[in-house]
Amino acid sequence: MAMEPKSSSRDATVVLDGFSYLECPRWRDGRLWVSDFYTHQVVATDARGGTEVVAEVPGQPAGLGFLPDGRALIASMRDHRILVRDGSGRLGVHADLSGAASGMLNDMVVDHRGRAYVGNFGFDLMGGAPLRYTTLARVDADGTVTTVAEDLGFPNGMVILPDGVLVVAETFAGRLTAFDIDEDGGLGNRRVWAQFCPTPRTDDVGRAVEELDVAPDGLCADAAGALWVADALHGRVLRVREGGEILEEIATGTGVFACMLGGDDGRTLFLCTAPSFAEHERRAAREAELRAVRVDVAHDGLP
Template sequence: MADGRTADRQLTVVLDGYSYLECPRWHDGRLWVSDFYTEQVVSTDTRGDVRVEAEIPRQPSGLGFLPDGRPLLVSMRDHRLLVRDAGGTLTEHADLSGAVSGVLNDMLVDERGRAFVGNFGFDLMGGEPLRDTTLTRVDPDGTVTTVASDLAFPNGMVLLPGGVLVVAETFGGRLTAFDVTDDGDLVGRRVWAGFGEPPRTTDVGEAVAALEVAPDGICADAEGAVWVADALHARVLRVREGGEVVEEIPTGTGVFACMLGGDDGRTLFLCAAPSFAEHERRPVREAQLLAVRVDVPHAGLP
């Protein structure tokens, strides 16, 4: 975008040979990430050690950690959240089937163990028309509550210090903010950053062509800015509230999620692949986890 400074930063490859990586999370010195079409959640110390943390046959996506450290894992296609115990066994934490209209997507788990979960809302890969959808909260006891509606493909989320939840609306071309109440409700909805006019069409192809930025995965830094993976334009953007783009890092390949981590919180990890279409990604192993050093460290959740 014209108002952002294009940064000349060196990208390095951390992981290679995966199908489609999403939802990176830095946790206890390791980067965790879901690989959609190998149906695995893996983690790495970023120095060569890689572990398979879970196998999720109905496709993993969002990741998070409960206050006691147990991983919480999205199983996309059967609309479930799974929890992994210390021995590695997966059990059902919640079933969202009655609350969502599409496959589950990204997730943010807050410091109380409440999970905020997005869903596609329509069959993106099957060619259905665009349709707005909801955001769901799952409480630590497994209770499922719809907390927001009329969202245009809710995707990555961050919880900023002070209790502001920012949600990337991919097909809305914007970041939308809510205040999180003590009870976990979402109030005070507003546009945190907008990137041009939202597409006024239900045709996915027309919407893709119209989007100036397609915000996918996001993460926050200690200056209150948000890094945005632009799913359509092979770049990540550092954005301030109000929509000012203060830095752009071209990636040379599609980038669909980002997370600040590393020992000092200044390594920006990027989930990269040539495209997002399932029929193109499933049969090949072209996805990579990239890394680039940035100036301001991580803050907020995840």
């Protein structure tokens, strides 16, 4: 189980504001790419005020990643597709996950070979359906879709560590789960990387929320082998060591749902914040912010 967190006095600054609900930030070639769910836009920023809408995704954008040739992959949540954006900004369909995902597509990580690991909700969270565990899919560079893991409690943020280990946040299980990535892209040696609290044994989402001491959402890795983890229910990001020790806590004073290390030296931690995650509260509001805080250890791994 997780140890008591060590509180931090680091100050975050607002980089951008006026968005609906930001998720899945990715640092790439001097800019941060981020999905804004309910404006259906993917936005890139230089973190100094410059912004560009790099994609319009009617099906609602989520997970982001990049193929080895630099083209961007974008998870289109509601139509279960992975889109590919070419150098001119045109979007095409890279893969259709309709037969592999039981809920809206969620976060995604892309490896150095162009293989994308994609999670999904597993149930209608925003519609009030009972909690259901679900699968993780792999999309190969040619668009082939394969189910590579099952029985995951809302697979969310993912990282690939330099040693080839995939770590997946299971939000409703209160844990981070690790897999070894095989040469062919399969996943093996499943184990718990960090267990923050007992896993709720209920299909009632409200009850599960009450039982979760940490609800891990977006993730990123640093060069010391630790992970920064957005805690979707408690307004904080946690720096966590394998085994569950919490090395540092940064409170945000509002909800925080994803994080990414970037900047010129890899030591700027970008935070996607909003007052809540509920769609009916976020869709018409423009209260989401991208914030940034300086940390001590630089980025490593993927994304």
